[in-house]
Amino acid sequence: MSRPANVFSEDYRIGFKEQQVWSLPHALEFFLLGTGAGLYLFSTWFRPYFTGQLVSMLAVVAAGMSLMADLGRPERLWRTFSNLGVSWISRGALSVFFFLAAATVGMALRQFHLSPSLPRLPAIFEAVASLSALVAMLYPGLVLSSYASIPSWNSPMVPLLFLVYSWLTGLAAEWLLFFFSGTRDELGVSLGIGLFLLPCALICLLTHLGAMARGGLAVREGFRLLTRGSLCGWFLGVVLTAGLLLPLLLIGSAIITGEFIQLTALVSSILVLAGGFFLRYCILKAGVYPPLF
Amino acid sequence: MLNSITKPVQEDVWVKSTCFMCWNTCGIKVNKVDGVIVKIEGDPDCPQNWGKTCAKGNAGHMSLYDPNRVLFPMRRTNPVKGFDVDPKWERISWEEALETITARLKKIRAEDPRKLVISTFDTRGQSGVFWMAWAAAFGTPNQWGGGANYFCGNGFHPVTYLTHGTWFGEPDIRHCRYLMLFGTQNGSVSNHLPMDLAAKMADARMDGMKLIVVDPVGINAGSKAHEWVPIRPGTDAALALAMINVLLNEEGVYDKEFLTKYTNGPYLIREDGHYLRDHETGKPLMWDLAAARPRPFDDPAFGSVALEGRFLIEGKQIPTAFTLFKEHVRQHTPESASSITTIPADTIRRLAHEFGQAAQIGSTIVIDGKELPLRPAAASWYRGAIAHKHGMLTGLAIQFLNVVVGAIDVPGGHLGNNPVSQTAPLHWSPVPSADGLIMPQGYARRRKPPYPATKVKPPERFDLLELCPVAPYGTTFFTEALLDPKRFKLSYFPEMLIVCRSNPLMTCANPDRMAEALKKIPFMVAFACEMSETAEFADIVLPDAHYLERLDANPNEPTEFVGAGEGYWYWMVRQPVVPPRGEARGWVEVLYDLADRLGIRGDAYALLNATLDLKEPFAYKPTEKYSWEELANRWMKSWFGADKGIDWFKKNGFLITGKKKVEEAYTRVFLTPRIPLYVEYFLDAGAEVRKVTEDLGIRWDTDDYQALVNWKPCPAYDHSVPGYDLFVVNFKLPFHSLSYTSHNALLAELSEKNPYAYSVLLNADTARKKGIRSGDRVRLETEEGYEVEGQALLTECIHPEVAGIAGCFGRKSKALQLSYKKGVHFNTLLPHATERIDSLSAALDSCVRVKVGRL
Amino acid sequence: MARLGMVIDLARCVGCDACTVACQTENGTPPGIQYAPVFRKEVGKFPQAKVFFLPTLCMHCDDPPCMKACPTSAISKRKKDGIVLVDQDKCCGSKACIAACPYGALHFYEKKSGMYGEKITEPEEQALKKFTPGTAQKCTFCSHRVDRGLEPACVVTCPTNCRIFGDLDNPESRVSQLLRERNSVALRPDAGTDPSVRYLP
């Protein structure tokens, strides 16, 4: 009995049960997927950037592997496409597949100039990959929000939050890449976008949190976990303070003063990425089933 | 997918048998696939359980396949015995084991056969009857019930014998409308016939039967009650007597006709407390109101009998027994009982009122064309109420609640389990004693009835049963005698203990003291399935057949395991579903193997022929050596006919011999012998005990030999050293049985997850005041310095003065990985002390005061 | 077309756990997996307090969220009687269904192990052949028994007869009668699953 087969039957008391099937591996998967997809969009449309595309695809592959590692029967991965009609996981899996396929083709075409006669062809593939990326950014949130079992997930704010965070962490990943290989200007612009996205994420997060505080019993229990319970360090410390407020402050001052742009990019990137990861983790772990009776 | 590569099933059969996961005997059918038992289900046709099985019954085969089972004879090579001491077992052959044992037995038998002691709870059916005959043939009276008689039916069986004329009893749920449980969990898968009673009680509760549960703990039975009445432990008699007082003296609600006809209430009582007897016949007298004179109780010329009053006889005002009883209970006011029990006086009055009203005194019901009294109110009691110093008096007090409203062996009341059988092949019925009181007969007399009192004499048995003339067994004293034989003037000391299916190191009182006692016996042979604590103390361990590997004819003794009241007569069989694992053998078969080596088989057969009343040509011939199966076969054929041999039973599982007649189901009005409401014979019995013990210089408590029943404080009630402010009590869980099942994988899993199983239950308010929260590790410590540790669980469902410990956990044998040190071992807290034993029923007081502290 | 369902009479249940164990042996479920646990909750304050018992199993929802969550279409609802089953030959072990079930009725069977530890007993060896490691498992409403005309194991064993099994679509069935005669509740009505297991409080 290496781990509980099911949280409900772990203890026969009727009461809140914290979901346990989805934890670190899934947080990692959702994080890498969102970040990769976000990075891809930035690297494709804002400033075409080969390394960005490549890294984004690697991130998505890593996300897939993280998922695979958690599958009970990874050899049946292919079966996950078989319920597109209703299952958001199926749809998500398909989007990832399309993303990787289209992004690879697009990149190969562009990089090796394989379609000189059709100059727009790479862009078409990139567009398809980007659409898939958008779905991939949204789908983890949609999976969660489709579960009536866990009311704190069962909210339209969750996909929105995942979407915004995908953009944000994609952007933060770009900062990191630019730190190593970009120009100061590129960095400046990219950080500037952060000044827009960070407040967006903050607003979404606070809205969600506010809704949780006023939600049903199990939702409030999740709220308690996030703000006072076992998750409060990760959530208030890492996600909120380190992941949003601090970067906002750092970037704001860097842009106003024009100083320490490089360092700010590096530090903020790490902070935002960490916050982005733990946001997924916290949302998953704050999923609480209401008492059966 | 995986299925396709496995080979097809060769064998898939269902075998009928009898469960033995608790001491009940539910009919089961066992599914064997390719030689492996995979499933147990209730036998839907068996009248005992109609297809139902509890969690334990469902899990039975998991203990058969327990990888830790004892499978070979083994000899201890480490002479040091103790918990956590490795016995350094060495495997030996059966032959070597039996030869070693035979040599010892021969020596003992030549010297003094009493030096052999047998301890087992395997006392029913073929195994039970056969080992007892073996012991008798060997010549030892020393049968030691172990935990089974420490705080089991001690204050119950003697009471049912006195009042119903049989060993067991139960409420008549079919007709009962108001049921009070005093310290028993009838209906919540505990006590006897749990499957039958669970179904009937659920039906009755749905039909509006009111269920009152008097119990310090409310998590099981109390949770299904209309009213849970938390009571201070050891005070049930105070409640029962106060209720009786309200009925007799405040409400005037009692069944005069019943009391007059069926009890000794009308008997006239002399000043010295004895019956006033007829000079000529010596018979007790009653007062004839019409003739205004006393007459012997059975005088056919009686006009009308006086139940109450004082009558001038030979210059003295002579009261009836009932008059004395009624006056006696006056002292038990609801107010005084309230301060004893912690139950509000209003509640006591209301309960008495409701009980009296529910009894519908005077009402009748027609069953099968016979008009019978209908008394749909009953009080039921068992272990919880009577596992106390004054347990027998408590049992009587509770039963007298039933008696005063006439709710004994009539529809709706408290019934005896089959005091009467008029159905072939066996017939029995209680008869009146010379004094007109109930004496069980025939089958119903197979255990020790309390009446007439057995002869008091200097003890020869190590359980001192000679000093317990009204007790069903004396087991508890056995440990005392082992620890201090001189104190009881015993002239010999046990040389050898054979133990099987009894685990005294877990189920009695403090195990360290018990270990001392066991270590004093030079040679110990344990038959074992699992390596229990007790088996670990043995010098030789022998692998015993599991219940699914052995044959037992008639395990369901009808005075215990056939439901009381309407229903069927049936006889069951327990049969091997698979052959014994390893080198295991049925232990009684092994005893008979030893009998050959000792040359006592013929003697045992002769005893069996008498006990079982075996008829030719099926009686056992002393010169023959029958197989275990053939022994069963002859028994069955002798009783049920040549066509109903063991093969028939193996095929059918059980035999229904008939539907009970009204005379068998509701016996009271068809019988003449009376119930002693005034227990006059206790006076003489007590005097005898006093005389013999004084002569021998044994200090012995004889206070409880009184004709009128009282509540008396048990030791824990009285002392209260500051700080030791909680009583600790034990209760059974529906999914565990004694210590035996705690290691069963499926059941151990339930304990892990059930919040109540492995915890120390504390009343939430009480605990908060002590600064204890759920989940804290706490230590419970008694005044004697015994202590246990466990995890606190705060609950609203327990009396504020009580700490509750479930089941029999905290196993001490390392071989039992799944239960080793899991949960809390209640019995560790109980001291062994003669003063804590009820001198009437030999029950050990099972509540002590503890101090609870956070670790 | 039928809709098999169960009505559980909570007033009768005594919390004995017979159903839990009967299900385990009937289905031979791996260690730690119980399709039919009995939950408990204390209600009230001393002395008006009691433990409330809640026997459970898969609710065989009319609109099963587990089925909608499953990416591999491993979960299906039998047309003929509404029993919801996991096809462990299709399941990829994503555990999505486990999270999606509001009742905790799905379990993950990770790898072969024994109840007594390393040594796996013979009945377990037999039973575990039926389970594919790495897949989701759940109560089948004893479809293997139902298909042979038998009632589920947990129903048959229940000492208080509080689990009643039958066709909810048939107005003559015991279950339908009980639902007409007495108030009933569904667990987690907020989850909108329309469960086929109903409780009589």
Ligand SMILES: Nc1nc2c(c(=O)[nH]1)N[C@H]1C(S)=C(S)[C@@H](COP(=O)(O)OP(=O)(O)OC[C@H]3O[C@@H](n4cnc5c(=O)[nH]c(N)nc54)[C@H](O)[C@@H]3O)O[C@H]1N2
């Ligand atoms: N499930 C299960 N069934 C069993 C057994 C088993 O171990 N498990 N064992 C079998 C055997 S051997 C026996 S003897 C019977 C026993 O059957 P019961 O006598 O019904 O035994 P318990 O279930 O322990 O119930 C005793 C109750 O008394 C309460 N109690 C403790 N002290 C007091 C007290 O001073 N006053 C009152 N009023 N109540 C008190 C306890 O809290 C407990 O609830 O059960 C048989 N059936």
Ligand SMILES: Nc1nc2c(c(=O)[nH]1)N[C@H]1C(S)=C(S)[C@@H](COP(=O)(O)OP(=O)(O)OC[C@H]3O[C@@H](n4cnc5c(=O)[nH]c(N)nc54)[C@H](O)[C@@H]3O)O[C@H]1N2
């Ligand atoms: N804490 C606590 N103590 C109690 C009780 C309680 O409820 N709680 N109940 C009391 C009562 S009412 C009773 S009757 C006694 C009972 O006390 P015991 O008679 O000691 O009962 P068990 O603990 O079941 O012990 C039976 C032993 O036999 C072994 N065994 C089981 N099956 C077989 C078999 O087929 N063959 C052999 N050879 N051995 C087998 C088991 O491993 C176990 O060691 O306990 C009393 N003590």
Ligand code: SF4
């Ligand atoms: S009540 Fe006792 S005999 Fe009946 S199934 Fe349960 S354990 Fe077996």
Ligand code: SF4
């Ligand atoms: S078997 Fe019946 S009475 Fe026992 S817990 Fe299960 S549902 Fe309740």
Ligand code: SF4
């Ligand atoms: S109870 Fe859970 S597992 Fe069962 S059908 Fe409903 S959602 Fe699926």
Ligand code: SF4
């Ligand atoms: S664990 Fe299996 S059954 Fe459950 S959702 Fe995933 S693939 Fe479907």
Ligand code: SF4
């Ligand atoms: S219906 Fe069958 S599979 Fe489902 S809980 Fe009951 S016994 Fe288990």
Ligand SMILES: [Mo]
């Ligand atoms: Mo007992």
